[in-house]
Amino acid sequence: MAISHQFEYHRPPTFGEAMKLIADYKGRASVLAGGTDLVNWIKEDFLAPEAVIDIKNIPELKKLEYSGNTLSVGAAVTFSEMIDSARVKELFPLIVEQSQVVACHGVRNRATMVGNICSGVPCCDSGPVLMVYDAVVHVTGPKGERKIPVMEWFVGPKKTSRDPMEIVTKIDIPVPTVKNAGCYVKLGRYRGEDLAQASVALLALEGGETRVAFGSVGPTPIRSREIEEFLKGRELTDSLWPDLDKLVEKTIAPISDLRATKEYRLHMTKIMLKRGLNAVCKRLVGTGPAYGSSLL
Amino acid sequence: MKKININFELNNEGWNLDVEPSDTLLEAVRDKMGVKSPKIACDRGDCGACTVLLDNKAVRSCLILAAEIDGHKITTVEGLCPQEPTPLQKHFARNNAFQCGFCAPGMILAAHELLQNNQKPSREEVQEAISGNLCRCTGYEKIIECMVNPDLKSGEDK
Ligand SMILES: Cc1cc2nc3c(=O)[nH]c(=O)nc-3n(C[C@H](O)[C@H](O)[C@H](O)COP(=O)(O)OP(=O)(O)OC[C@H]3O[C@@H](n4cnc5c(N)ncnc54)[C@H](O)[C@@H]3O)c2cc1C
Ligand code: FES
Ligand code: FES
Numbered sequence: 001m002a003i004s005h006q007f008e009y010h011r012p013p014t015f016g017e018a019m020k021l022i023a024d025y026k027g028r029a030s031v032l033a034g035g036t037d038l039v040n041w042i043k044e045d046f047l048a049p050e051a052v053i054d055i056k057n058i059p060e061l062k063k064l065e066y067s068g069n070t071l072s073v074g075a076a077v078t079f080s081e082m083i084d085s086a087r088v089k090e091l092f093p094l095i096v097e098q099s100q101v102v103a104c105h106g107v108r109n110r111a112t113m114v115g116n117i118c119s120g121v122p123c124c125d126s127g128p129v130l131m132v133y134d135a136v137v138h139v140t141g142p143k144g145e146r147k148i149p150v151m152e153w154f155v156g157p158k159k160t161s162r163d164p165m166e167i168v169t170k171i172d173i174p175v176p177t178v179k180n181a182g183c184y185v186k187l188g189r190y191r192g193e194d195l196a197q198a199s200v201a202l203l204a205l206e207g208g209e210t211r212v213a214f215g216s217v218g219p220t221p222i223r224s225r226e227i228e229e230f231l232k233g234r235e236l237t238d239s240l241w242p243d244l245d246k247l248v249e250k251t252i253a254p255i256s257d258l259r260a261t262k263e264y265r266l267h268m269t270k271i272m273l274k275r276g277l278n279a280v281c282k283r284l285v286g287t288g289p290a291y292g293s294s295l296l
Numbered sequence: 297m298k299k300i301n302i303n304f305e306l307n308n309e310g311w312n313l314d315v316e317p318s319d320t321l322l323e324a325v326r327d328k329m330g331v332k333s334p335k336i337a338c339d340r341g342d343c344g345a346c347t348v349l350l351d352n353k354a355v356r357s358c359l360i361l362a363a364e365i366d367g368h369k370i371t372t373v374e375g376l377c378p379q380e381p382t383p384l385q386k387h388f389a390r391n392n393a394f395q396c397g398f399c400a401p402g403m404i405l406a407a408h409e410l411l412q413n414n415q416k417p418s419r420e421e422v423q424e425a426i427s428g429n430l431c432r433c434t435g436y437e438k439i440i441e442c443m444v445n446p447d448l449k450s451g452e453d454k
Binding site for chain 1: 297298300316317318319320323339340341342344347350353354355356358359360361363364366406409423424425427428429
């Protein structure tokens with residue numbers, strides 16, 4: 001199918017030129033990173049930008065850097081590059097576990113984590129994981145730079161707190177200062193390439209704190225402080241499950257769509273939370289399933 | 297719209313082309329360059345039939361704008377080994393890995409990328425590498441078997 005909507009194409013070599021272009025089009029241009037959402041959305045007439053601004057030639061946006069206990073993921077860094085990074089593997093195995101279940105290898109060779117959160121779909125795999133790390137999204141617009149905590153990033157389905165004149169430059173992900181273990185459990189209709197029917201991201205920190213976030217079970221990814229409070233300092237035993245089930249029911253708001261019914265999503269989220277909690281507890285003490293193995 | 301002039305390599309040959317901003321790489325390769333191995337199937341990133349190598353990495357050409365490939369290198373099955381099929385292709389053929397063959401160009405390029413970096417992949421690594429390449433005929437068994445035991449040196453079966 002040819003793309004029927006017509007638009008201009010620009011590939012600025014510097015960030016300054018990209019900012020000028022986005023200002024010239026007064027917000028009616030789309031930023032193009034991997035294009036794995038954008039090209040589809042233009043084909044489907046969901047988006048009709050006057051221009052696309054390809055940011056892949058801007059050197060500073062291609063950087064994947066670690067300094068000062070923070071991983072900075074530039075806007076043009078692909079999921080494949082994150083998976084292949086020894087640094088990310090060593091310090092953020094949870095991010096590798098999550099990145100490996102985004103789409104398939106051929107899509108991950110183009111798709112970026114920044115594009116993933118800019119699309120802002122409820123099933124975006126990066127959302128819950130970035131939430132448990134307390135990541136910060138850096139954007140630049142005509143009024144200057146803003147740092148947006150990822151908890152304030154997602155506003156609704158396909159809606160984020162980015163202004164159309166702003167470009168995301170990077171996501172900063174702080175490495176926890178204490179020993180930690182994570183887990184990303186994704187439910188799809190089949191293993192391989194599918195969007196999440198439900199997902200759970202967990203990050204357990206030595207000392208008794210466990211961070212919990214959900215994907216695909218509400219209008220945005222959801223982090224649950226209430227469940228985190230409940231878990232604080234408690235030993236994980238079967239006696240916690242009934243209370244946890246009730247808290248999950250209170251926290252998430254799944255809908256029925258072509259991928260799953262809301263009842264199935266709710267039921268599976270409870271199971272995934274339990275399996276994930278068991279896994280992070282064991283990973284924290286050096287046992288437990290290897291990162292990347294399926295818990296479902 | 298203003299046409300975009302692009303310079304790139306397709307199967308080791310330099311090209312200079314004017315494209316519309318809205319042309320996809322898949323359309324450009326098939327219709328403007330006459331290279332037909334990448335197939336138009338789902339046209340939305342789901343099936344892998346349109347796979348090409350972009351700077352030696354498997355990508356979906358239906359989700360890439362032709363304008364994006366300026367300065368880059370594209371390889372299709374035609375360019376892997378211009379004179380004759382590659383040892384991997386022969387291996388696939390001898391073992392009847394494919395039936396209708398519609399998925400084969402994408403599958404071969406995905407396999408090529410994996411085997412470039414990993415000569416002895418495990419079954420799991422093979423499944424992961426081709427998990428985005430749908431085949432409606434074979435059930436994947438033979439394709440996976442051939443990739444787990446690629447036997448690329450001799451080109452002969454063991
Ligand atoms: C077959 C297939 C399977 C998929 N499976 C999954 C999956 O399992 N999980 C998942 O989460 N997603 C999945 N996706 C969706 C998609 O691949 C991801 O959301 C991807 O991370 C998007 O990144 P991109 O670089 O391709 O973004 P693009 O398509 O380039 O951009 C996406 C959106 O973000 C905007 N944007 C991008 N970068 C910036 C920036 N720096 N500043 C401002 N705006 C920006 C664009 O204008 C556009 O609106 C799948 C897609 C396909 C086609
Ligand atoms: S035609 Fe491109 S992935 Fe199906
Ligand atoms: S052999 Fe027919 S689709 Fe794979």
